[in-house]
Amino acid sequence: MGDSRETILGNVRGALGRAPGAPVSSRPPLVAARVPGSRDAEIDRLLSEISALTGVARRVPAGQMDSALQELVHSQSVRKATLWSTSRLEQLGLVSRLGSLGVEIVSPDAGAAALADVDLGITEADFALPETGTLGLFSSPTQPRQVSLVPRIHLAIVHPSALRADLHEVFAEAKQRHYMVFVTGPSRTADIELTVTIGVHGPKVLHAWVVD
Amino acid sequence: MALVNPKPQEPGRTMAAKIQLFITCLAEQFFPTVVERTVELLERLGMQVEFPEAQTCCGQPFFNSGFQNEARVVARKWLDIFSRTEGFIVSPSGSCVDLVRHHYPELFPAGTPEHKRALEVAARVRELSEFLVKELHVTDLAAHYPHKVTYHASCHLLRGLGVVDEPKTLLKNVRGLELVPLEGEQTCCGFGGVFSVIYPEVSRSMMEDKIRAIESSGAEAVVACDAGCLMNIAGGLRKTGSRLKALHLVEVLTANQ
Amino acid sequence: MNPSPSQIDFRTNTQQVSRQMVTSVRKATTRFLGTRAGVVGQVANWEELREAGHNIRLHAINHLDHYLELMERRVTEAGGHVHWARTAAEAREIVLSIARQHQVKLVVKAKSMATEEIGLNHALEAAGIRALETDLGEYIVQMAGTGPSHIIVPAVHLTKEEIATLFSEKLHMDAPADPIRLAEIARQKLRQEFIAADLGISGANFLVAETGTLVMVTNEGNGRMCTTLPRVHVAVAGIDKIVPDWESLTVLLKLLARSATGQKITTYTSFITGPRRSEAEQGPQEFHLVLLDNGRSLALGDPLTRETLLCIRCGACLNVCPVYNHVGGHAYGWVYSGPIGSLLSPQLLGSKIAGDLPFASSLCGACGDICPVKLPIPQILLHLRRRVSEGDEIEPAISSRFARWGARVGAIVLTRPWLYRLTCSLLKLVQVPFRRDGWLPALPPPLNRWTMSRPLPVFNARFRSWWSQHQSTLKRS
Numbered sequence: 004m005g006d007s008r009e010t011i012l013g014n015v016r017g018a019l020g021r022a023p024g025a026p027v028s029s030r031p032p033l034v035a036a037r038v039p040g041s042r043d044a045e046i047d048r049l050l051s052e053i054s055a056l057t058g059v060a061r062r063v064p065a066g067q068m069d070s071a072l073q074e075l076v077h078s079q080s081v082r083k084a085t086l087w088s089t090s091r092l093e094q095l096g097l098v099s100r101l102g103s104l105g106v107e108i109v110s111p112d113a114g115a116a117a118l119a120d121v122d123l124g125i126t127e128a129d130f131a132l133p134e135t136g137t138l139g140l141f142s143s144p145t146q147p148r149q150v151s152l153v154p155r156i157h158l159a160i161v162h163p164s165a166l167r168a169d170l171h172e173v174f175a176e177a178k179q180r181h182y183m184v185f186v187t188g189p190s191r192t193a194d195i196e197l198t199v200t201i202g203v204h205g206p207k208v209l210h211a212w213v214v215d
Numbered sequence: 216m217a218l219v220n221p222k223p224q225e226p227g228r229t230m231a232a233k234i235q236l237f238i239t240c241l242a243e244q245f246f247p248t249v250v251e252r253t254v255e256l257l258e259r260l261g262m263q264v265e266f267p268e269a270q271t272c273c274g275q276p277f278f279n280s281g282f283q284n285e286a287r288v289v290a291r292k293w294l295d296i297f298s299r300t301e302g303f304i305v306s307p308s309g310s311c312v313d314l315v316r317h318h319y320p321e322l323f324p325a326g327t328p329e330h331k332r333a334l335e336v337a338a339r340v341r342e343l344s345e346f347l348v349k350e351l352h353v354t355d356l357a358a359h360y361p362h363k364v365t366y367h368a369s370c371h372l373l374r375g376l377g378v379v380d381e382p383k384t385l386l387k388n389v390r391g392l393e394l395v396p397l398e399g400e401q402t403c404c405g406f407g408g409v410f411s412v413i414y415p416e417v418s419r420s421m422m423e424d425k426i427r428a429i430e431s432s433g434a435e436a437v438v439a440c441d442a443g444c445l446m447n448i449a450g451g452l453r454k455t456g457s458r459l460k461a462l463h464l465v466e467v468l469t470a471n472q
Numbered sequence: 473m474n475p476s477p478s479q480i481d482f483r484t485n486t487q488q489v490s491r492q493m494v495t496s497v498r499k500a501t502t503r504f505l506g507t508r509a510g511v512v513g514q515v516a517n518w519e520e521l522r523e524a525g526h527n528i529r530l531h532a533i534n535h536l537d538h539y540l541e542l543m544e545r546r547v548t549e550a551g552g553h554v555h556w557a558r559t560a561a562e563a564r565e566i567v568l569s570i571a572r573q574h575q576v577k578l579v580v581k582a583k584s585m586a587t588e589e590i591g592l593n594h595a596l597e598a599a600g601i602r603a604l605e606t607d608l609g610e611y612i613v614q615m616a617g618t619g620p621s622h623i624i625v626p627a628v629h630l631t632k633e634e635i636a637t638l639f640s641e642k643l644h645m646d647a648p649a650d651p652i653r654l655a656e657i658a659r660q661k662l663r664q665e666f667i668a669a670d671l672g673i674s675g676a677n678f679l680v681a682e683t684g685t686l687v688m689v690t691n692e693g694n695g696r697m698c699t700t701l702p703r704v705h706v707a708v709a710g711i712d713k714i715v716p717d718w719e720s721l722t723v724l725l726k727l728l729a730r731s732a733t734g735q736k737i738t739t740y741t742s743f744i745t746g747p748r749r750s751e752a753e754q755g756p757q758e759f760h761l762v763l764l765d766n767g768r769s770l771a772l773g774d775p776l777t778r779e780t781l782l783c784i785r786c787g788a789c790l791n792v793c794p795v796y797n798h799v800g801g802h803a804y805g806w807v808y809s810g811p812i813g814s815l816l817s818p819q820l821l822g823s824k825i826a827g828d829l830p831f832a833s834s835l836c837g838a839c840g841d842i843c844p845v846k847l848p849i850p851q852i853l854l855h856l857r858r859r860v861s862e863g864d865e866i867e868p869a870i871s872s873r874f875a876r877w878g879a880r881v882g883a884i885v886l887t888r889p890w891l892y893r894l895t896c897s898l899l900k901l902v903q904v905p906f907r908r909d910g911w912l913p914a915l916p917p918p919l920n921r922w923t924m925s926r927p928l929p930v931f932n933a934r935f936r937s938w939w940s941q942h943q944s945t946l947k948r949s
Contacts, residue, residue: 008556011711011765015537018772027535030716031527033723034520056739112754115667115701135737144752148700152693170725174718178683181550181749185741190693193733194609194625196496196632197503198651203608203659204666205693205740238935240886244896245929251938266939271892277879279835281857281871285883292887374837403794407834412921414832417486419925420798421834450926453911 037134039168045133046163046213052136056188057201058209060136065215069100075123075210076104079156085109085118086125088145091162095214097125111147124154124206128161130173131211135187138211139165139173142182151186157206159186161213233302234262237340239311240272241442249442249463253307253343256469260351269296275314278322280409287322291329294319297339298332303350304340307465309372309441310408312342317375342372344440344464348381354388360470361391364462365434367425367448368401369441382440382464389467397437398428406447422451429459436460438467476560476591480805480817482828489799493629497621497800500628501791507734508788515730524723526846529782532681532714536772539681539714540763546684550746552759560590563764567592567673567706568599570760574704576601576670580662582688582695583607584675585623585785586708586764588807589820592673603673606662606694608655615642621801623787623809624732629800662694672698672756676709677784678724679761682717685745686761689728689738696740705747705756710764712781724784727844731786767820770866776855777866780815782845789839789849795832804829811839811849815856823860823867830856896933903931 016023039045046062053060063071075081084106086097098108109121118124126146130139138159142148151157167173177183190205201207234257238250257264274289293315297304306312316337323330347353364386372378386394405411405421412418425448429437436459437452439445449461512518532539544554557563571579579596581587581603593614596603605614609626613619615638620626627635632649639647639657647657674695678687686707688695699705715724729735748755771777790796790810801809806826808816814833817826830853833839839849855864861876863869869876885891906912911927914920922928 007558007562010558011556011763011769012537012540014765014769015540015711015772018769018778019534019536021535021537023537025538027538028531030720031531032524033528033719034517034524036722119663119667137737142748142753142755144750147754148696149754152696152700170722171719174722177743178680178685178718180743181745182755183743184696185737185743187737187739187741189739190691191739192608192655192692194607194612194627194692195635195651195654197500197625197628198632200652200655203655203692203694204606204662204697243933243935244899244931247932247935247938250935251942254939254942268936268939269889271886271889274883274886277883279854279857280875280879281830281854281859281861282876282879282883283858284862285879288883289886370834370836370838374841401838403834403836403838405794405834407836410831410834411925412918414483414486414795415921415925416483417795417798417832418834421794422926424794424798446929447926449929450911454926 033171036171037169039133039166042163042166045166048133049131049136049161049166050211050213052133053188053209053211056136058136058188058211060211061213063212063214068095068214071212072100073104075158076101076106079122079208081106081122081156083107083109083121084123084125085111085113085121085150085154087111087127087147087150089127092125092127092160095160111150115149115153118149118153121154123156123158124150125158125160126151128159128165128211129183130167130177131161131165132167132169132173134169137185137187139177140184140186141180148182148184151184152205155206156208156210157186157189158210158212161211163213163215232262234264235297235300235302235304236264236266237270237297237304237306237311238266239306239308239442241446242308245446246442246463249307249465252465252469253305256356256465257305260353265300267296267300273311273314275311276408278314278318283322290319290322290333294329294332294336297336302339303346304336305343305346306340307343307440307442307463309342309369309376309378310443312340313371313375315340342376342378342440344381344385345376345378348384354384356385356388356468357390358468358470359390360467362435363393363395363433364436364438364467365395365397365429365432366400367397367404367429367437367439367444369439369444370403372440373401378440382438385464385468386438389470392467395432395434397432399424404444404447406443408443411447422447426451426455426457430457434459436462438462438464440464477805477821477825480826480828482803482805482832485803485805486799489803492631493621493800493802494798496629496631498797500622500625501797504624504734504787504791508731508791511730511734511736515726521723521727522844522846525727525844526782528715528720528723529784529845530779532716532720533712533772533778533781536711536714539716540711542681543679543684543714546681547746547759547761550684551749552684552746552761555760555762557762557764557766560766563590563708563762563766564592564595566762567708568595570704570706571596571599571601571671574670576704578665578669579603579671579673580606580666580669580698580702582672582674582690582698583610584673584708585807586675586710587673588620589766590708590764592708604662604665606666606698607690608658608692611658611662612638619802619807621809623785623790666697666701669702671704671706672702673706673708674699676707676713677728678715678721679709679713680718680721681714683745685718685743687721688742688744689725689740691733691739693740696742699742699744700755703756704758704760705744706760706762708762708764710766711768728784728786731788731842731844771819773866774855776848777819777852779847780819780852782847783812784845785812786844788842788844792838792842793833794836794838795834804832811853815849815852818856818859823856823870827860827870830860893936896931899931900933
């Protein structure tokens with residue numbers, strides 16, 4: 004194996020005419036970053052981009068959290084839910100609110116088989132990119148990866164502080180993290196006769212609620 | 216590319232502007248009328264047309280089939296002939312001009328006298344429609360052709376030389392001519408030089424698509440600016456028994472019915 | 473897919489292409505080109521992005537040794553393992569040994585051209601390990617036992633009726649010919665497999681050297697499943713996938729999705745740096761990266777062919793290629809098809825095997841114009857034709873003696889004006905028995921290769937005599 008490494012690097016260097024440790028010029032320039040609009044305009048853009056991808060995107064004022072949850076639970080027949088335990092989600096009191104709607108809370112670490120039977124997974128977006136309707140999610144013990152992937156419905160709570168102008172800003176912060184996933188709309192495919200089909204492996208329904 | 220642009224000529228005024236005619240081997244073999252009409256048109260515009268008689272072929276068939284040594288030999292001969300001449304080198308075939316302008320300089324190592332000559336000649340060579348519009352600033356040739364015509368964009372003219380609008384601008388100013396759009400105007404007709412004989416079935420299939428598009432354009436004639444495409448399209452029309460004509464641009468620009 | 477085809481006969485392959493394949497492929501390419509044009513039109517600085525993308529990719533490739541070592545160091549620091557594979561066989565052996573070490577019985581795979589290239593599935597199956605493609609298109613193609621016909625939509629050549637029949641037979645059920653319900657069946661079937669799998673295998677769209685991060689773009693979510701649920705994640709990636717830093721992705725991600733599917737961004741983009749960091753976190757416990765050479769370093773040797781490695785596998789060149797649109801993906805005989813296949817296959821497999829492919833192009837140039845990273849595809853095709861015809865530093869010539877002899881004679885004729893003029897006169901003479909109404913409808917070999925498809929105009933080299941007459945008329949007047 005060590006041989007292969009040396010052979011490949013040797014061949015690459017030979018082909019490029021480079022000696023080991025030869026200097027590297029700086030990476031060529033990028034394209035200028037996007038200039039964001041006002042906060043309201045950015046939120047509007049985020050919501051419209053997600054909606055265009057058949058996501059359900061809306062503002063949910065603090066006082067309307069219960070009714071929004073109730074509507075989601077009833078319209079999607081949610082029986083079981085699982086969620087991240089970030090401080091903002093805990094402040095929103097989602098566990099007790101869902102409990103009072105009769106929804107059973109399943110631990111995100113119950114295992115993929117158990118989560119496959121869960122209707123709703125709730126996360127909190129670490130980043131939101133209005134330009135493409137993209138939500139960025141990190142991974143940590145309180146931000147388990149399966150919550151946004153395995154349940155049938157994914158609800159992402161978006162605080163306006165998560166808004167970023169574009170990829171330049173997100174990457175400057177995210178490159179320190181060991182895992183991130185961008186979610187842009189619900190899972191989709193067009194592999195059979197190019198018919199767009201929503202929800203093939205990942206969540207079939209994506210909700211993004213902008214909560215102040 | 217370091218191009219030295221000869222000064223643009225004004226038609227009619229500079230009586231003695233010399234033009235070197237680059238007829239190309241395909242046009243010589245199969246479309247002599249196109250070459251003759253090119254001479255007549257340029258002379259009518261006040262050009263003094265010269266024909267370097269030693270010319271044969273630019274070497275494109277070799278170049279495109281990977282025989283670069285042979286392409287180089289033929290190119291050297293071509294350069295010998297044309298670098299002794301003066302003025303613009305004008306040709307009624309886009310792909311041959313593309314070869315001379317963009318690929319001749321690649322055939323010879325930078326710094327050699329041949330490379331220098333290739334660059335010098337590359338700066339002088341023009342496809343007919345770009346010569347008329349960009350150098351002579353002529354867009355109306357007072358031609359008369361009262362028919363519906365559609366235009367096929369030859370690949371090397373379009374993508375190699377970047378000649379997009381010139382032929383259409385010239386066509387639009389022909390009296391009585393109605394230019395109708397061609398679906399897939401910029402899609403290859405399937406000629407591709409050696410491609411058409413290496414993979415004749417695929418080439419035919421592409422040609423048939425082109426013929427279908429031409430037929431459904433409602434035109435009475437299709438115009439192109441490259442002998443290769445014209446051989447292919449004219450042959451395809453002939454094969455399907457179509458009454459549509461395949462014409463070189465110059466045939467329309469010199470029509471006076 | 474056969475990892476090592478013995479000889480790709482493009483002409484024979486094209487003659488076996490069904491009309492339905494062509495129709496389906498064209499439906500896909502037309503759709504992709506249409507949506508691509510829409511989203512590209514919304515980007516004011518698209519050309520600037522292409523230029524930046526080209527420069528960044530070229531910079532990465534020109535300093536590949538540096539970035540590969542950096543990538544290796546960062547992945548290792550993040551707790552992952554890096555393996556180097558010179559050949560397809562070495563890469564298969566590396567993956568097999570990881571699988572054996574973990575006593576793996578079931579592998580779930582995300583869509584990956586690199587693993588198709590090395591024929592990984594066959595190797596796993598031969599070792600008694602089930603390997604399941606999970607991208608819907610690949611799942612179907614694997615079930616059908618054929619290869620992908622399009623880089624983005626691998627099963628586009630199959631109708632919903634054919635897929636329903638396939639599902640009914642292989643999954644022992646009554647599957648309806650409805651794309652949405654077929655996708656639902658695949659979802660249900662594959663969920664069980666994702667949960668049961670011991671090992672997830674993915675490719676990579678990009679490898680970010682500065683942090684050792686694997687970037688993967690998908691739409692279905694199967695890629696996330698494969699890299700989230702199994703306890704071990706193995707990524708197989710060509711050494712050409714390297715980019716210097718995250719900032720590079722601000723350009724490349726914008727180019728990729730728009731060019732591939734006409735999306736502004738794909739549904740999911742995963743950025744994975746090593747395994748999970750603690751037992752309290754979800755995700756694979758082990759992360760392996762297999763860096764695959766398999767002929768790529770050979771392509772680096774020439775400054776022009778080197779640019780082949782700039783490719784970001786969007787498939788736009790397939791969509792726009794008139795040849796691909798008439799033959800579909802299978803005619804190219806290996807995993808890569810269309811113009812990029814005509815560049816990659818001869819370089820990775822050698823001209824003896826894939827030397828037909830550089831000629832499978834009319835050189836119309838549409839591929840070069842659409843390429844999001846401005847790969848000079850026609851120029852590289854020409855270079856690879858030269859390799860076949862007269863040989864270069866990488867390979868000796870493999871063209872027939874007849875072709876080489878023909879070229880030599882042709883050059884002799886064309887550099888002697890008297891001989892050329894003589895030939896013109898001879899052609900006019902010998903054609904006489906074949907003339908019909910101003911055309912040559914049927915000619916003997918080798919010119920029958922032309923006339924089998926359309927007649928040839930008659931040889932009519934008369935301009936020189938016209939010219940001398942014309943000259944004397946001018947002088948007289």
